[in-house]
Amino acid sequence: MVYGISIILIGIGIYGLMTQKNLFKHIVSLSIIDTAVNIFIVATGYVSNGKAPIYTRALPGFSPNSFVDPLPQALVLTAIVIGVGTLALGASLLVRVKEKHSSINVENMKGVGE
Amino acid sequence: MRRLYAILVAAGLIYMLFVFLGTLPLYGKVDLSNRVSAHFLAKDVNSVDVKKWVEGDKQVPSREKIYGRKGFEDESANVVTSIVVNYRSFDTLGEVTVLFASAVGIGLVLGGMKRMGYGRKPNFILRVSTGILLPLIIMFGIYIFVHGHLTPGGGFPGGTVIAAAVLLLYLSNEEFVANMKTSKSLEGSMGSLYVIFGLAGLATGGAFLFNFLPNGVVGSLFSAGVVPLVYMTIGLKVGSELSGVVAEIHEEREG
């Protein structure tokens, strides 16, 4: 179910990358794909009726399949923060592109060879 | 024509991914005893055989109380934290390095001397409420990464909350400029401290990033050995790094 949602979002992101001519839309599409892939990875670790992987006073013990898989969550946790770093790097490159070529639309850029 | 082509390619990709889904277990039907994560959850990576837990044999730590006891490999109550900072801490060191590289790249591309202004006077409510909210936001960020081994959260979201506080300062004051020297030195010293923790573990325990401090009781604040200290360094590092990104994105060159 959640698999389907994330796969459709990946498809929409690919569609945006292929059709849009504005470079800012490309960054937005890449960010959509980022979110969708994160949802997909977390969904691979979901156990139905499982609890969040934190030991508390109400949930003190361990038995198999009583918790969801913590490993994909640990991977996604760092991947989200890396995502904002790379997104900000792409946005800052876009500022320089706008200064140099006076547009961020692929078809209106000045000084780009055919 | 271009849109039709793009729709066809995207639909083909979606179909291919749906076919690929057949090789995965169904949503929610995952059996954790086949995965390595069961060891992380039981806080015993080296010795226990997973197959015996399912059959109900009496073997540590199956069906045993973990919260409030001591004597496990990793004493943090939040298992995600114990994977991020203890079992797979080397991966986290690499990812922090990637974040550092992207922050350096932003400074390289957008470096400037003058602060960009928004060209308007900040709202009165924004200016006054910043003074009240800012200490609370910073305190909340510090709370998140100090309690990373007990509650959801940790160094990465805590650092992001601190960066959001710096962003609030930039929005509410047209003249404010963050002190980049402080931010850079904090970031560098915290990154070095992470490696120093790893080397101390190598010296005392024989493995890089070994958990060398005494573990307490699962669920208490002073527990989990080196895990809260490492998460504090990660929190301060991520916070200063993202604050630096927020500051650099407001800089512009002369003229």
Place this chain on the structure above:
Amino acid sequence: MSALIWIAGGMMVVAAVFAVEAKRILDSVIAMSALSLISVFLFIAMRAPDVAITEAAVGAGLVTAVLLVTLFRMKGGGDE
């Protein structure tokens, strides 16, 4: 819970299509922020509170701010 997940997924798909196809770049950034915010609900439903709190702080706060400041620096930027 299942119906709620379907509703959230439908809203995410609508937000994604709007973010890709919107005429103004500002609308596109706001729609992307909404998509991140709804994905927080999905993470909560999949019992991942750590990821949810990170996504709420990063996706809805910092990414939107960074993109909006970049958009402001480009003086409206998009010409479509």
